[in-house]
Amino acid sequence: MAGATAWVVGYILTYAAAIGDVQASEDFESLEAATGEDLAVEMIGLLFFNAHNVPADAPQYSVLQALDPRHNFILAEGGSTLVLYAVPILVLLFAGAIVTRYTQTVRGSVTDAALTGSIVIVGYLPLVILGTFVFTVAPGEEAMAPNLLLSIGFAGTFYPLVFGAIGGVIAYFATRAPRNDSVSEPNST
Incomplete structure (x- = not known):
């Protein structure tokens, strides 16, 4: 559940951060004109995949000839869109930390916390696969x-294995109470 939630939140954050830039882009306008459809949802989805370092395969015909065969809209635009690379990392760190904290794995070892955080792959991977077709x-x-x-x-x-695991480790260290290993002497009066 946390992985699926992380994916949806990541898409929503990408949408909120980039919709203005997408709609102002010449590439976007020419793609919409060629298809005759509103492509905002699809273009934000492509940006979200680009934020995971996954390029869009662009067939080399029609309007798409202007794009690289393996096109990354974030790199092509540059500037403020580069911040989109942080979106999947942050949501997966948070999801891994939440899962680890919620399951109270923070009381186990660091390895347990990392393995628990990486469980976000279970919800994240199916939505990634679905997104490649949507x-x-x-x-x-x-x-x-x-x-x-x-x-x-x-x-x-x-992404979910590595950053979910790191989020689990962060939760492990963030919730550990400082230990007082000193032995106190009883009061002698």
Whole structure:
């Protein structure tokens, strides 16, 4: 559940941060004109995948010829959109910490906390796979979509395992009470 929530929150944060830039982009306007559809949801989805270092596979015909075959909209735009790279990292750190804290694994070892935090993959990976099919832009025969193998490898596996585990470790150290190992002498009066 935490992984799925992290994915949805990450998408929403990406939407909130980038919708203005997307709608002002010339690439976006030409894609919408070529398809005749509102593509805001799909374009934000592609940006969210780009934030996981997953490029969009852009077939080289029609309007898509202007884009690289493996296009990353964040790198192409630069500037303030570069902050989008932090979105999946932060939501997965938070999700890993919440799962670890909620299951009280913080009382176990650091390894237990890391393994518990990485459980966010269970909810995150299925939504990543689904997103590769939902966030497509098809102005012709072929569609521009996130690269499936990189989506599964980076966005669906690497990111939740690594950053969920780090979030679990952060929760482990954040909730540990300082130990007082000194032995106190009884009062002698």
